[in-house]
Amino acid sequence: MLARLVCCWLLLALPVAAGVKDQDPDPWQKLSFPVDSFKRISSAFGWRSNATTNKGTEFHSGLDLAAPQGAYIRAWADGLVQKVAYDPRCGWQVSVDSKPWTHTYCHISAVAVKVGDVVRAGQVIAAVGATGRATGPHLHWTLRYNGELVDPYQVLLQMQQAWQKK
């Protein structure tokens, strides 16, 4: 887990407190950064100017993580694959149910799971692509808590804090 964090997290030095025994691990520490070979955040969650026409504004429902075509996408949390589908906007997508959370991975080029599969945090579930409405390969990552959209960046900050406590 740590090796993956070091390679993929925003190149932050993770202070690891040697010898600290954590009896009750913070659940945030068990979550996985959702994509390998992460390059940069290419679009934030929230209102933005239209990504393709630049006319008007639109609500961007997730966080765009730029990564190379084919880079592995990893389940953020343990859960149950509830949807593998295509739509013109999100492209090929996988949704995982981790009640009360739902996490969705869009624009994928390949899928490694099927509906009904149980997945573990960090498990490879798909590969980065640019299917649907995308100008280049990236992961559009959407998080919902009890059905309400949540800014995934805030979740990454929570995870970072948890990892730094390790």
Ligand SMILES: [Zn+2]
């Ligand atoms: Zn997006």
